[in-house]
Amino acid sequence: MAVTSFDVDERTAELLAQLQKTFGVKTNAAVIRKALALANVASRQADADNTITIGSDAKPAVKVSLAG
Numbered sequence: 001m002a003v004t005s006f007d008v009d010e011r012t013a014e015l016l017a018q019l020q021k022t023f024g025v026k027t028n029a030a031v032i033r034k035a036l037a038l039a040n041v042a043s044r045q046a047d048a049d050n051t052i053t054i055g056s057d058a059k060p061a062v063k064v065s066l067a068g
Contacts, residue, residue, distance in 0.1 A: 042066060046066050049065075049067075050066045051063055
């Protein structure tokens, strides 16, 4: 497997650490794999204008643009 590394700013490092807990994984690579899988599902479910709406009974809906 190819190994790629890159520098991230402090905000991104904090987000990666938070998502490790949310996703229940131990590495940044695992976070990225989960995020890519989620992005793939979102892109397949997007409306004609490349947006998805995420919401629940407990939280207001948020419209997310996948383009631009």
